[in-house]
Amino acid sequence: MNPLNPNEGPDPLDAELRRRIVRVSPELDSRFRSLQAELQQERRDAQARVHSFPLWLTAPLWAGAAAAAVVSVAWLWLASPPQTTSESPENFVQQRLLTEDPFTWDASLAEALVLLDDETLETLLNYPYESHL
Amino acid sequence: MKQITTPVSGDEIVSENPDDQAMLSIAAGDGGALKVLFDRWRLPVINFLYRSLGSHADAEDIALEVFTEVWRAAPRYRPQGTFSAWLFAIARGKMRHELRRRRRKPVVSAPLEFLEAPGNDVRNASELAEREQLLLESLAQLPEPQRSALLFSVQTPMTPAEIAAALGVKKSHVYVLIHRGRCQLKKLMEKRS
Numbered sequence: 001m002n003p004l005n006p007n008e009g010p011d012p013l014d015a016e017l018r019r020r021i022v023r024v025s026p027e028l029d030s031r032f033r034s035l036q037a038e039l040q041q042e043r044r045d046a047q048a049r050v051h052s053f054p055l056w057l058t059a060p061l062w063a064g065a066a067a068a069a070v071v072s073v074a075w076l077w078l079a080s081p082p083q084t085t086s087e088s089p090e091n092f093v094q095q096r097l098l099t100e101d102p103f104t105w106d107a108s109l110a111e112a113l114v115l116l117d118d119e120t121l122e123t124l125l126n127y128p129y130e131s132h133l
Numbered sequence: 134m135k136q137i138t139t140p141v142s143g144d145e146i147v148s149e150n151p152d153d154q155a156m157l158s159i160a161a162g163d164g165g166a167l168k169v170l171f172d173r174w175r176l177p178v179i180n181f182l183y184r185s186l187g188s189h190a191d192a193e194d195i196a197l198e199v200f201t202e203v204w205r206a207a208p209r210y211r212p213q214g215t216f217s218a219w220l221f222a223i224a225r226g227k228m229r230h231e232l233r234r235r236r237r238k239p240v241v242s243a244p245l246e247f248l249e250a251p252g253n254d255v256r257n258a259s260e261l262a263e264r265e266q267l268l269l270e271s272l273a274q275l276p277e278p279q280r281s282a283l284l285f286s287v288q289t290p291m292t293p294a295e296i297a298a299a300l301g302v303k304k305s306h307v308y309v310l311i312h313r314g315r316c317q318l319k320k321l322m323e324k325r326s
Contacts, residue, residue, distance in 0.1 A: 013319055016268050017287040020180045021189065022249040028193050032171055035197055039204045040164045 089115040093124055152216035159207035171200050174217075178224050180288050185228045185280060187240025187269045189247060195231055199224045217291050218298035225281055225299060232277070240269040271321035278302070279314030286311050 089112045096109050113121065152173070158166035178199055182192035202223050210219070242248075242265040245258055272280055278300060285296045286307075297304040 011315070013315060013322075014287055016264065016322075017184075017283070019265065019268075020249055020288060021176065021183055021192075021243055021247045023247045024175065024179065025190075025193055028175075028197075031197060032168075032200070035201060036164050036167055039167070039201065040162070043162055 089113075090120055090124065094127070097124065097127070150212065150216060153212035156203075156207050156210045156212065156216065159204060160210065167200065167204050170203065174220060175200075177289050178220065181221065181224055181281075181284050182228055183243060184269065184272055184284050184288070185277075186231060187242075187273055188238070189241075189243035191231065195224075195227050198227050202227070215291075215295050215298070217289065218295040221285060221289065221291065221299040222301070228281075229277065240266075240273050242266045242269055267322055267325055271318055271325060274321050275314055275317055279310050279317065282307055282310035283314035283318065 092112045093109065093116065096112075116124070152170065155166040155170050159170070175196055178196045179189075179192045182195050182199075183189050186192055186195070199220070203220065206223075242262060245262055245265075248261070248265065272284075275283070282296060282300060285291050285299060286293075291299065293304050293307050297307045300307065300310070302310070
């Protein structure tokens with residue numbers, strides 16, 4: 001049937017195109033078997049190579065990567081040293097809490113909070129800062 | 134039918150398609166599964182390559198290359214589309230590479246004992262050989278996408294959506310390619326005969 005126009009009926013060209021090869025050369029099967037054996041051997045060899053690969057050969061790569069990471073971290077630290085406060089932790093925290101939205105707290109505030117004792121921290125955190133914002 | 138699953142990026146892919154199951158077995162190193170696929174698909178693949186290349190011997194050579202690629206690509210195969218579209222996309226790629234490699238080569242019809250005349254074709258052998266040669270020469274004149282779309286539609290069990298996937302075009306474009314290929318082929322055959 002003509003797929004583009006089913007009412008047209010069978011197209012004689014289809015008979016020509018459908019004439020197909022129904023047999024293969026006698027040697028094709030043996031060629032395929034050789035190929036199959038070759039491909040299976042190839043995969044076994046590849047797996048063996050992976051398993052027998054001496055991992056210590058990659059040691060220089062890992063050492064290089066580790067050194068690069070250390071240098072990067074050191075450079076970042078030197079380029080942006082942590083903020084320090086000259087004032088007491090209590091004053092610093094209170095000042096920040098009074099003037100800033102809690103969602104903008106940064107690492108320096110977190111560090112200051114750690115330095116406070118529990119009682120001072122509780123006092124500061126219970127202070128009604130909202131009225132000052 | 135038994136389902137086979139394979140983990141892919143954290144997801145489980147489930148396939149009941151026997152071709153997909155064979156591919157998963159091949160990925161696990163089962164050479165017998167490659168033989169199953171070869172026995173199932175070798176004639177459709179050889180037919181497509183023969184009509185595209187105009188050489189029965191080359192078609193068998195390239196078919197072996199196609200199944201080599203199937204084996205090597207099996208670990209990366211994901212049963213998300215249909216196997217036939219994937220397989221014929223490989224076959225088409227190999228065919229195009231072969232056409233580029235060899236430039237112009239005269240087309241030669243396969244020995245008649247390899248060919249089946251469909252239906253009640255009672256023409257004698259010489260007439261059949263002549264028609265086959267005419268068909269091959271005319272097909273060789275078609276633009277490759279038209280020829281491939283036409284051959285896929287007539288010679289393989291692929292749906293238009295699968296043909297579109299194999300050709301890497303939209304489904305609507307497949308209909309256009311088939312229609313144009315068919316019209317052009319008729320003209321070429323009439324002109325040559």
